[in-house]
Amino acid sequence: MTAFDKHQVACFRFVRCDFAVDTGVARLVYAFDQGPEMVETITVPGAPFVLEPERAAAVQRALQLLHLIAGVSYYKAAVPDTVTIDGYRIDAATAALVETVYLNGLGEFAYRNGLDLRGRFRLPVQGEQVAAPTLGLRSHALVAIGGGKDSLVSIEALRRAGIEETVTWIGGSQLIRACAERTGLPTLNLSRALAPELFELNRQGAWNGHIPVTAVNSAIMVLVALLQGADQVVFSNERSASYGSQIPGTGEVNHQWSKGWAFEQAFGNHVQRYVAADLQYYSLLRPMSELAVARQFTKTDFYDAHFSSCNRNFHILGERPVNRWCGVCPKCHFVFLALAPFMSKARLVRIFGRNLLDDLDQAGGFDALLEFQDHKPFECVGEGTESRAAMATLATRADWKEDALVKRFCNEILPQLDASELALEPLLELQGEHRIPAALWEHVRADFTA
Structure with missing residues (x-):
């Protein structure tokens, strides 16, 4: 492999993505115009998965959205001006969402590396927008847990509201596992393995820095919710997450942009419109400081x-x-x-x-x-x-x-x-916009103000 020169890279490719229902492994494949393919894998316990055609189609839509959003880890290594999608076509709404995620989610990365990403990442629009069907998903919440106070507040509030839930996390942290097991609720541990080539590129001087990891995790959990037949993906991001660092001479740079309301609103609306009409993505703590x-x-x-x-x-x-x-x-x-x-x-x-x-x-x-x-x-x-x-x-x-x-x-x-x-x-005080389902909101509002 020749040495990687980020300044010589002209193109970033979304090569292909696939999901094997028999093993529960999703493969996300990326490449630059030079160098080998980079393959990331997501492993979902519970295989084999039996999916009727309509849900299988929704899984494919969610997989492609995950492929596009998770590509941020690889694109940032060189931030080339040209981007291609080799294996499928996307519509204007999908392109707009993903472009927003890259621009804002890489805000801190761009600031620290002295880069201007405005107008740089553009996806080819070739597909037509098709409204998502209602799939008849069961009433069940996949709740993201990170081991901190916020997700535990959500988990207990959902328990008191009578919502069936599975405590879900990505990666091998024993600390998060112990916290999840402490809840006494069903748990689901997902595995994400980044392409090893990425770490080699970093050693060779690739651009590196913070990515919108909550956006990636959100896309993973939407895919998993469809595989599980669950109708809710719940995060625990409060309204303070929408407020970034005020940098003199630069303006606002938000380290946690993908935990903020702008991302939640755009991503949640997109999932309901174009992936599955009855899949709800929301943060239970959004109205809280x-x-x-x-x-x-x-x-x-x-x-x-x-x-x-x-x-x-x-x-x-x-x-x-x-x-x-x-x-x-x-x-x-x-x-x-x-x-x-x-x-x-x-x-x-x-x-x-x-x-x-x-x-x-x-x-x-x-x-x-x-x-x-x-x-x-x-x-x-x-x-x-x-x-x-x-x-x-x-x-x-x-x-x-x-x-x-x-x-x-x-x-x-x-x-x-x-x-x-x-x-x-x-x-x-509880205030501000949120995507919490109306009946649940009435319950948690009373709960949080008791």
Whole structure:
């Protein structure tokens, strides 16, 4: 294999995709105009799958959508100007959706690499739009779990609402498995294997960086829901996910764009219109802020010893983390701060193993969350408004106000803020657009405001 030169690549190809009902393996094949084919595989337990013709056709539509969205991992290696689809034709609506995912989902990638992707990724439109049929899917939710507080809040809310659910995750994390098993509900573990050639391209200097992984996972779970005959795919993205980092001279760059409302609305609508009319994709937590989710989570301690939102567990420490919280990353900082107003100090310190707000060495990390002298981190954390309100609340609490970072906030940051914007209660209200089915929304709205 000749050395990979990203600047010499002229074309990215969506070569083909297929799904074997006898093995449950989906194959997504990609290539550049130079170099070998790159084959990604998704393995779905439960094979063999027996599909009547109409559902088989919907599976094929979902497979092609997954092929297009998952290609973002490979396209980004060279970001060429020309893109082709070799094995099938797509319509204008599909092209528009996928182009939006690539442009916005690669926003942080483009910013960090100094690239301008506007108008660069364009898909060939050759097919006609055909409305999706109603398949008669059973009432059942596949609920994505990532091991953190948010998905556990959704899982328990769906349980209380009487929705049959299967707790679903992608990959081999033992931490997520333990959390999923703690729910006592049926579980489904999906496998995703990236093409090994991609890692070789990265070693040879390919463009690399953050991708919209929630978009990929959403497309995987839509495919799996159709194979399972389930009518709901449920994520746990709150309204704060729609708010990105405000970069001076650049504008907004949202690390978690595919967790935001714009993606959920576009993707969910597309699935219902063109894949399966009775397959509903939604986030159960969309009307909630991160702080509202945190408050809901603290109502039970059932998961205190099992959950973790620390991304370092999934990237550095491997499948068996020594500690579920590293205590120094933005996720650890934010979850600690978000839970603090609603949880006893003793319980919170027991979860994390230490008091993160009594460590001056971590001032810079918390400053970024507060958007004080820094922008919001490129992480899945809440808005600066939420962090400021949480910190201001702790400053009024006798058990917190003497801690080093709370005291620093009072002395150095609080005088520069507008006191009228630091109230906690308005941030806990349910508000904003969502795709939650109407009957379920009435139930969870009462549940979350109880």
